[in-house]
Amino acid sequence: MSSELYRQIILDHFRAPHHAQALKHADIEGTKTNESCGDSVRVQLHFEKDILADVAFITGGCAVSIAAASVLSDMIVGKKRSELASITPEELLKELGIKPAPARAQCALLPLSALLSALKK
Amino acid sequence: MLDVRSDFDVLKNNPGLAYLDSAASSLRPQSVIEAMDEYYTHYSANVHRGIHHLSEHATDKFENAREKVGAFIGSPNPRQIIFTRNATDSSNIVWRGWASKFLGKKSRILITMMEHHAHFVPTLEFCKETGAILDIAPLTEDFRLDESKFLELLEKKPDFVALIHASNVLGTINNVRPLIEAAHRAGAVVMLDMSQSVPHLAVDVRALDPDFAFFSGHKMLAPSGIGVLWVKEKYLEQLSPVTYGGSMIAQVHSDEFALNDPPLRYEAGTPPIAEVIGLGAAVEYMAKIGWDAFGDHESEIIAYTLASLKKLPAVRIFGPSNTKERLGVFAFHVAGVPAHDVASILDEHNVAVRAGFHCAQPVHEAYKAGPSVRASTYIYTTKTDIDQLVVGLAKAQQVFK
Numbered sequence: 001m002s003s004e005l006y007r008q009i010i011l012d013h014f015r016a017p018h019h020a021q022a023l024k025h026a027d028i029e030g031t032k033t034n035e036s037c038g039d040s041v042r043v044q045l046h047f048e049k050d051i052l053a054d055v056a057f058i059t060g061g062c063a064v065s066i067a068a069a070s071v072l073s074d075m076i077v078g079k080k081r082s083e084l085a086s087i088t089p090e091e092l093l094k095e096l097g098i099k100p101a102p103a104r105a106q107c108a109l110l111p112l113s114a115l116l117s118a119l120k121k
Numbered sequence: 122m123l124d125v126r127s128d129f130d131v132l133k134n135n136p137g138l139a140y141l142d143s144a145a146s147s148l149r150p151q152s153v154i155e156a157m158d159e160y161y162t163h164y165s166a167n168v169h170r171g172i173h174h175l176s177e178h179a180t181d182k183f184e185n186a187r188e189k190v191g192a193f194i195g196s197p198n199p200r201q202i203i204f205t206r207n208a209t210d211s212s213n214i215v216w217r218g219w220a221s222k223f224l225g226k227k228s229r230i231l232i233t234m235m236e237h238h239a240h241f242v243p244t245l246e247f248c249k250e251t252g253a254i255l256d257i258a259p260l261t262e263d264f265r266l267d268e269s270k271f272l273e274l275l276e277k278k279p280d281f282v283a284l285i286h287a288s289n290v291l292g293t294i295n296n297v298r299p300l301i302e303a304a305h306r307a308g309a310v311v312m313l314d315m316s317q318s319v320p321h322l323a324v325d326v327r328a329l330d331p332d333f334a335f336f337s338g339h340k341m342l343a344p345s346g347i348g349v350l351w352v353k354e355k356y357l358e359q360l361s362p363v364t365y366g367g368s369m370i371a372q373v374h375s376d377e378f379a380l381n382d383p384p385l386r387y388e389a390g391t392p393p394i395a396e397v398i399g400l401g402a403a404v405e406y407m408a409k410i411g412w413d414a415f416g417d418h419e420s421e422i423i424a425y426t427l428a429s430l431k432k433l434p435a436v437r438i439f440g441p442s443n444t445k446e447r448l449g450v451f452a453f454h455v456a457g458v459p460a461h462d463v464a465s466i467l468d469e470h471n472v473a474v475r476a477g478f479h480c481a482q483p484v485h486e487a488y489k490a491g492p493s494v495r496a497s498t499y500i501y502t503t504k505t506d507i508d509q510l511v512v513g514l515a516k517a518q519q520v521f522k
Contacts, residue, residue: 005465006520038478038485038492039461060491062461063521104465 005064005104009071009097014063019073023056030118034110039065041114050081057114062107064100069111071095076115085119087112123410123418126501128152139472139506144289144450144479144497146339147320149403153342156402157395168394169368169385183394186401187384193404194315194334195325196351203350203384204397208316209239211335211350212283214387215312216243217363219333219356221251223310224280228253231279231309233271234260234487235291238480240283240314260487264291264440271300275307282309286318286329290481290495291440292450294318301330310356316340320499321419321448323412332356338396343403347396350387357383364389415500422498423449426507433511435518439485439493449498452479455514458521460492466520467494470513472506 026044033040039061046054055077057069072092076084089109093099100108126132128150132140140148160182166175168183184199191199205211224230230253232244248255256279258271275282282304287294297313304311313331318324320341326334333356338347352360362369362380369389371379380386407415424444430436430453439452455463464476475495478485485493496510 003466003469003520005469006462011521038482062459064462064465104461107461 005098005100007097010063010067013067013070017057017059017066017070019055019057019070019077020059020066021056022058023054026056028118028121030114030121032110032114032117034061034065034106039107039110041065041069041111043069043111043114043118045115045118047081052076052079052081052084057111059111061110064098064104064107065110068092068096068108072111072115081119085116087115122421122503123414123500125150125410126503128406129501130154132501137471139509141496141498141502141506141510142473142475143320143499143502144317144340144448144495145475146345147342147499148501149342149344149399150406152406153344153399153402157344157399160395160398165395167391179394182398182401183392186397186404189401189404189408190349193408194319194351195327197327198354200382200384201352201354201357203352203387204392205335205348205350206346206393207339207348208237208314208335208337209243209348211348212239212312212314213243214350214363215333215335215360216247218361218387219359220247220281222361223359224251224253226252228281229256229277229279230254230281230283231256231258231271231274231277231304232283233258233266233285233295235266235288235293235295235484236283236285236481237289237314237316238482239316240285240312241481241483244283257483260484264488265293265446266295266300268296268300272303275303275309278307279304279309282311283314284311284331285314286324287321287448287450288440288481288484289317289450290452290479290484290493292447292452293441294322294446294448296446297331298329305330317448317450321415326351338400338403341403342406343400344396346393347400349400352383360387362387362389366390368392410500418500419449419498420444422502422504422507423447425504426451426496426498426510429507429511433514436514439488439490449502450495451497452493452495454490454493455517458517460494462521463494463514463517466517467510467513470509470516472510472513474510 023044031042042058044056164175164178166179168180188199191202256274310332312333315336319336332353334351339345366389435456460476
């Protein structure tokens with residue numbers, strides 16, 4: 001069964017999301033919710049010196065936002081704190097391999113927006 | 122079954138579309154669009170002020186729409202029809218223009234867990250601002266208002282009751298007449314949200330007897346940007362305007378002004394003239410079909426949709442699963458597929474539904490339910506549309522298998 005939005009990568013990450021378990025020691029946290037659909041993403045970050053050692057995205061929502069959180073987590077672990085803030089929506093969508101319509105792009109970008117708001121704390 | 126699809130150019134322009142999102146906004150028949158076009162192309166002048174014949178014609182059409190809308194809901198007098206932006210605007214006008222004067226810290230307010238955010242949010246805000254006490258009537262396991270709990274809460278003598286006529290999520294139609302009667306006996310003033318009922322049911326404000334009532338045009342074949350607030354005669358003078366300016370005054374001097382009479386008192390500034398005329402045309406269109414034909418069509422579609430959804434084991438309907446006292450509004454969950462993903466896959470199959478909380482998050486939380494998918498039907502809905510929904514739902518399950 002083929003679907004433009006629901007490529008294998010989305011389905012795989014949805015079924016077994018990476019970094020989806022809450023951290024025992026988080027240095028900073030952030031939460032974002034999408035009013036229109038009720039999705040919410042909580043992100044926890046744990047740094048060792050300046051490097052992101054571990055991350056958790058606790059996501060209650062659709063497959064697109066869960067998969068996006070999972071893919072994003074793989075993109076950022078091991079990066080410097082200063083590099084995290086410069087991740088763009090385009091980079092994340094490219095990594096996910098989808099070009100969603102604006103309403104669904106919000107779902108895909110919710111984890112990134114949670115990350116960016118946590119970094120501002 | 123009704124066959125009105127040729128009245129809707131939007132359906133011709135979207136071949137193959139199963140539009141099942143009418144509870145969010147209905148489609149509009151050509152007669153409504155033409156009535157608005159005619160205003161712009163033949164007499165597009167301002168109302169209530171011009172001496173020239175174009176303005177007089179526009180005013181006639183505008184006030185004629187008020188009369189039609191009033192007659193449509195059984196208003197004793199057209200002046201009880203106040204044109205607003207939408208249902209939410211209407212609700213806010215009552216909270217700001219009436220409740221703020223007559224209710225306060227010691228007041229008690231009763232609402233139900235079924236309310237749309239148009240009732241819920243202004244109520245919460247008012248209680249937060251004033252310290253008024255809020256009671257919320259719970260719902261039953263079979264997705265209906267717990268009437269006995271509602272009546273019990275009336276024993277606490279609320280001053281104000283805000284009640285929804287029909288749920289925009291569950292589809293449940295509340296038997297509001299005895300509830301309003303009981304609320305009045307308890308001494309409460311009652312506001313009724315008729316946003317989902319007026320588009321689908323013969324509603325008579327004299328019989329139901331609310332003190333304030335409201336609905337939106339865009340859910341009943343009329344344009345967006347126009348809503349109605351109906352006010353019982355007794356409260357027409359008690360209400361204060363919440364917007365001041367042109368039209369709503371009788372005279373203005375540099376140091377004082379006098380208010381115009383209702384309803385213009387509550388319609389400051391130039392109103393949405395074409396939209397009011399469009400609402401009048403929508404009401405005329407509905408009246409021409411007649412409630413019997415309307416009801417027969419909707420009942421058949423409701424029964425067919427319930428039967429079709431029940432055949433899908435993964436689908437759990439979030440609302441009454443029988444046809445009794447319910448609208449063609451079907452919120453549901455699909456096992457293993459989040460609501461937004463269901464809606465996206467349905468969209469890929471040309472089926473338009475809504476996903477999320479549908480501006481009624483508390484009712485979801487009351488049942489510990491996550492976001493739902495909502496398919497909603499109207500007079501142009503066919504069994505083919507429902508079949509297409511069923512095929513789309515099967516595909517959603519296949520994708521997520």
